[in-house]
Amino acid sequence: MELEYLQNYWWMLIAVLGSLLVFLLFVQGGQTMLFQRFTESQRTMIINSLGKKWELTFTTLVVFGGAFFASFPLFYSTSFGGAYWLWMLILFSFVLQAVSYEFRRKPGNIFGTRTYDAFLFINGCAGCILLGVAVGMMFFGAEFTVNMGNILDHGSPVISRWAPTHGLEAILCWKNLLLGVTVLMLARTLASLYMLNDIADDAFGARLRRQATINGAVFVVLFLAFLAVLLTQRGLTQTDPDTFRWTEYKYLHNAIDLWPATIAFAA
Numbered sequence: 001m002e003l004e005y006l007q008n009y010w011w012m013l014i015a016v017l018g019s020l021l022v023f024l025l026f027v028q029g030g031q032t033m034l035f036q037r038f039t040e041s042q043r044t045m046i047i048n049s050l051g052k053k054w055e056l057t058f059t060t061l062v063v064f065g066g067a068f069f070a071s072f073p074l075f076y077s078t079s080f081g082g083a084y085w086l087w088m089l090i091l092f093s094f095v096l097q098a099v100s101y102e103f104r105r106k107p108g109n110i111f112g113t114r115t116y117d118a119f120l121f122i123n124g125c126a127g128c129i130l131l132g133v134a135v136g137m138m139f140f141g142a143e144f145t146v147n148m149g150n151i152l153d154h155g156s157p158v159i160s161r162w163a164p165t166h167g168l169e170a171i172l173c174w175k176n177l178l179l180g181v182t183v184l185m186l187a188r189t190l191a192s193l194y195m196l197n198d199i200a201d202d203a204f205g206a207r208l209r210r211q212a213t214i215n216g217a218v219f220v221v222l223f224l225a226f227l228a229v230l231l232t233q234r235g236l237t238q239t240d241p242d243t244f245r246w247t248e249y250k251y252l253h254n255a256i257d258l259w260p261a262t263i264a265f266a267a
Contacts, residue, residue, distance in 0.1 A: 083167025
């Protein structure tokens with residue numbers, strides 16, 4: 001009973017951190033708008049608005065990973081260590097973001113402002129999509145094996161073994177990419193709403209309202225498509241501590257069995 005309480009406690013904490021991370025991705029969503037047809041003054045307003053908040057996203061991402069390490073170390077070592085290249089690409093894109101905000105307007109900038117704007121655009125797109133891919137692996141699986149007996153192997157005490165591509169194969173899975181693009185469109189919608197409340201400019205505000213409407217509509221369509229894919233996905237059902245079996249429409253059955261959570265989710 002105590003173990004079940006702790007598992008529920010940690011999952012609740014991770015859910016809150018994950019939700020906060022997605023909310024803060026409005027910074028990345030705003031960065032993807034830098035190469036749209038905005039004037040230079042409007043582009044500067046975007047940078048000034050987002051530049052006040054960019055550290056929060058990266059900090060929350062690190063805390064999110066730390067919560068997984070503290071609560072479910074086997075999951076952490078399998079996913080974060082096994083899908084090495086996927087997570088390195090995510091972290092590298094956030095390094096580009098930090099460098100860009102630091103040096104974009106520095107005197108003697110030999111690369112030019114537009115180069116750092118391109119870095120911010122890369123972080124905005126890659127950061128959102130790849131985070132969606134990483135989360136998608138939790139639903140749709142990944143190419144790894146776990147053998148607890150390997151811990152007794154003095155030559156190679158590695159419990160989890162990943163595919164040779166170490167997470168790159170997850171990027172090629174269309175189901176993971178569907179969630180990744182959904183997260184990107186949500187981030188762009190949130191960015192439009194955030195800047196609409198943070199920037200006092202009527203002409204710019206009209207464009208942001210249009211962006212929020214378009215991106216929000218695309219997000220809803222993609223999110224419903226993701227839900228349809230998820231609810232028709234097969235999954236594993238635990239029959240005893242060491243045995244699992246494949247179950248068709250696993251997530252749909254979960255939604256029906258856990259109907260209070262489903263009602264809360266729909267609301």
